[in-house]
Amino acid sequence: MPEGSDESREIRQIAHYEVEPDALARCRAALDEFVAYVRAHEPGTLRYDVWQERGRPTRFVHISIFRDEAAHRAHSASAEVKKFADVLYPNCFAPVEFVDYDLVVAKDA
Secondary structure, eight states: OOTTSTTTSOEEEEEEEEBOGGGHHHHHHHHHHHHHHHHHHOTTEEEEEEEEOSSOTTEEEEEEEESSHHHHHHHHTSHHHHHHHHHHGGGBSSOOEEEEEOOOOOOOO
């Protein structure tokens, strides 16, 4: 596959959602377990950050970077994604919103 093709370029994705307050602890526990799995088993997932809104702790953002489309597919098809979604989705006010982005400019740490 040529460099820069849709299959070989990084996938940068953000997911937004809000959980019901009475499900916050359950969703956080599932989230911690899920991200531990991603860290340990998904070398093609280059970054997976979860941010929780300070003033509204039921709101979350996931920021992820996948090496390429194959890594994104492997992540999405994993049993761990299904396990996490089975806890998260029934406790969200609305469907999780996934948006893909292209990097325009950045400051490296």
